[in-house]
């Protein structure tokens with residue numbers, strides 16, 4: 001997993017609420033047996049007309065060249081629905097490092113964190129202000145300090161992140177390395193538990 | 195100190211707590227299927243580590259299997275690759291697989307309970323969000339992502355922050371024609387699709403206690419649709435009766451010992467929940483969804499709400515979803531013409547669901563304007579339907595009785611609803627494109643679905 005420290009980038013505004021993982025990556029594109037290549041089907045049905053023609057829909061943000069960057073900003077309750085980790089893989093594979101919303105669904109959040117994709121929960125107001133920025137505006141995320149800043153208007157907000165998860169992201173560790181280190185404790189637990 | 199049911203099970207499975215309030219939680223049963231496991235198998239293989247406790251894992255093929263001609267090779271190449279990978283992975287790692295052709299094959303959340311694998315007090319995970327279904331037996335059961343599947347492979351543990359607790363109490367007698375699916379859709383309509391995010395829900399109250407195990411599973415199944423981490427119901431005589439004698443249920447002395455343990459699984463009288471909700475059963479009508487998340491549900495005879503009735507922030511989402519559904523504000527949904535009826539999925543594809551539909555349908559014919567797919571949840575359900583003669587009732591009615599799998603619940607195989615068509619579905623999600631690109635899903639109970647199959651329209655069963 002790649003470490004994250006600070007990121008300054010333009011962003012893609014997806015001003016839609018309740019974006020479920022079926023939208024992020026529809027089930028019919030889950031047939032891969034590796035983690036790669038899901039980015040091309042990210043938001044497939046919002047991005048393209050039907051499967052055969054695959055014409056980009058001009059009114060969808062990911063098809064508008066003025067919007068780009070490593071940060072995806074979305075409306076509240078992002079990532080609800082199916083537990084498919086493919087959603088986090090697709091977002092990462094499309095080049096995003098950070099997703100911002102005012103509310104994340106539980107499983108999506110942990111899936112994102114497990115893949116070095118940083119989910120940042122901001123206040124409703126702050127989210128609104130991000131959406132009000134013009135397309136060249138940048139955001140700066142500082143994971144160490146747990147801050148996010150709208151650079152243009154120098155507006156700063158702190159965000160919460162679990163301290164263990166923060167250490168993992170800053171160092172590029174993953175949970176399995178950590179858990180494997182606890183193996184003898186887990187075996188001891190099993191003995192008293194069984 | 196008084197403890198909730200959730201806390202009792204959680205504490206018993208906590209190996210240790212680490213930084214940031216994260217618990218290392220020990221997992222009793224790990225269920226896997228073809229779609230969310232291949233990357234986890236490659237993960238541990240790349241690390242060069244074995245599967246820690248293969249005996250605690252059960253596998254099945256369900257998400258993208260065909261529902262016709264299951265004895266033939268799978269036509270879809272990518273789908274076949276996933277199923278073949280599962281067979282190969284289970285063989286290499288000594289994991290029990292109930293694959294295509296096996297008499298126990300079926301939707302993962304249907305087979306766990308029916309085989310007696312799911313038992314009170316357990317922690318159960320699966321790379322599928324509807325793992326919450328198993329909570330009906332008094333388990334902590336939740337969906338995990340593929341990285342976590344890999345963690346459980348490696349260590350039989352996951353790392354989780356402890357959710358808050360919520361109790362939803364439903365009391366009183368249900369009206370005629372109201373099923374457990376209506377209860378859960380009603381709760382969703384009240385608290386919204388994100389109303390329980392961050393919580394573990396316990397469903398309680400006299401109405402819940404009077405439900406059968408299968409009806410309870412329908413409710414716990416959809417707790418994830420409220421955003422909850424899991425949903426659970428305290429086990430009681432109904433639970434024990436259901437488990438007794440099943441394939442993997444404890445027997446003889448082990449049964450007695452288990453029973454003694456299971457009887458301690460309830461929330462203590464004085465236990466405190468972070469949130470508590472009270473619902474009167476008589477307020478619950480047969481329900482239906484009109485929008486593109488399961489919280490957009492209403493009584494079947496109600497009118498779709500107006501844009502005005504929504505908060506400023508929610509208006510755009512509401513308008514977008516009605517446009518997708520081809521419906522209007524204020525409109526009645528009663529009388530809406532239906533093109534497809536799907537009776538299946540881990541929410542409502544068990545034998546009681548099929549019996550109930552058969553009971554209504556017996557001697558009737560399907561409407562000409564609908565196509566009806568009945569997809570049993572498992573081989574065992576299918577077998578029982580045949581033994582009871584239910585299959586004939588469906589075939590005589592002009593329904594298609596398919597073979598077990600997830601099918602049109604998520605449209606991963608070829609069972610897709612065409613764009614623009616209306617489908618009454620007994621599944622759990624009405625998201626845009628869930629049943630196929632452009633498909634329009636109306637979630638309802640098996641009874642409401644059966645009524646639509648015969649009449650071709652959304653109708654209130656109480657008015658027939």
Ligand code: SF4
Nearest residue numbers: 324539540600603604
């Ligand atoms: S039936 Fe639907 S909800 Fe249930 S496991 Fe299959 S895809 Fe998931």
